[in-house]
Amino acid sequence: MQKQLDRRAFLQAGAAIGLVAPIVAAGGGEPGGRAIRLGIIGVGGRGTYLMTVALGFEGVEVSAVCDIDASRVERAAGIVAKSRGRRPAGYSSGPLDYRRLLLREDVDAVLIATPLLLHAAMSVDALRARKHVLSEVAAAATMDDCCALVRAAEESPCLYMMAENCCYYRRNLMALEVVRKGLFGDLTYAECGYVHDCRAYVFNPDGSLTWRGEMARDMIGNLYPTHALGPVARWLGIHRGDRLVSLSASSSPPKGMDHYVAQKFPAGHPARMIQFAVGDTTTTLLRTARGAVIDLRYDTHSARPHPSTTYFTLQGTTASYKDDGVASQAWVEGRSRSYAWAPIEDLAADCEHPLWKQAGEQAAKTGHGGADYFVIAEFLDAIRTGRRSPVDAYDAAAWSCIIPLSAASLRAGGAPQEIPDFTRGAWKTTTPG
Secondary structure (H helix, E strand, O other): OOOOOOHHHHHHHHHHOOOOOOOOOOOOOOOOOOOEEEEEEOOOHHHHHHHHHHHOOOOEEEEEEEOOOHHHHHHHHHHHHHHHOOOOEEEOOOOOOHHHHHOOOOOOEEEEOOOHHHHHHHHHHHHHOOOEEEEOOOOOOOHHHHHHHHHHHHHOOOOEEEOOHHHHOHHHHHHHHHHHOOOOOOEEEEEEEEEOOOHHHOEOOOOOEOHHHHHHHHOOOOOOOHHHHHHHHHHHOEOOOEOEEEEEEEEOOOOHHHHHHHHHOOOOOHHHHOOOOOOOOEEEEEEEOOOOEEEEEEEOOOOOOOOOOEEEEEEEOOEEEEEOOOOEEEEEOOOOOOOOOEEHHHHHHHHOOHHHHHHHHHHOOOOHHHHHHHHHHHHHHHHHHOOOOOOOHHHHHHHHOHHHHHHHHHHOOOOOEEOOOOOOOHHHOOOOO
């Protein structure tokens, strides 16, 4: 969608025409043997790219595209026309025009790639319209939105998936295989972080704030938890034998953006007057029901080079793993050749994940180290087979609720905050899959 879109105005406009009321539309459900027909909501850089990845799969059509920016809709429609020989319908008549897209009978599923604060409301509307949903991250930014998303997913016959691509990095999936083989023993600790110098993404060329900048101005806490937490949650079996139960957060002062603004904008510029709320680094300690501890860091305003945006550590009773964003190393008791770190690829012979065995060559041609390919592939496969969503609404809510709960902890001086059991006990009996 457009570079800036005020969430409060969006929701007020939606309430005026019944945004939160169920939408009844024909179609939806399982597409059977015919092509899966996608609607793309948000065709900026990320949405357009994911659309092109989806068009690389057989049996996929794009029947409609939507964005507040009409030029983006035109560009995306041209890409589809070149790929498929016909233009999709276009929607660009305002922030709620995506709801007309949801009424189309020739849309089976939607890909939502709008600003973060809009993901939940759009996902809920799409699920109520009986459309399968693939939503960019994070899934929601408030506790109310997290709960609404879970309810909508439970009530809808359609599938919801959060597009957390970091879960599909080859090294992260290899670590998952090592865990599933039992080589870590009992898992006790994980460390992970999203550390990415995003200061250049805070301002538009005219000096106004982007949606990322508005979040940094108005919000505190970990504003982007799922890239780091997603792979760790999979390793620890969150919602598949364990769950997140509490967190406590602390934060450093917001000094990085002040320095950046002083360097970028001259004295007297309106940008100099903006006071950013989010701290440079927010660290959140989480506990699971089985007693594991997760140290989760978020930092997007510190000056630093970043060969990668995420890092990971995993500790068990019989193995250790670390990934600094450049190289991944592991040590497994009784299996490693020496008492020293070694590349995790040394275990690849029997620890390569099945997804990478089957489609690694095709995946490597897409972005984020091939992870984007698997996000689309898994979404399409789950629709066609009817299997459980790889990253379902329970996962999406638990990983995303770190945003409001870390803020609540900071406002309470670091006091622990309870993380709801979105599954209502089902995590105890659900198995990995």
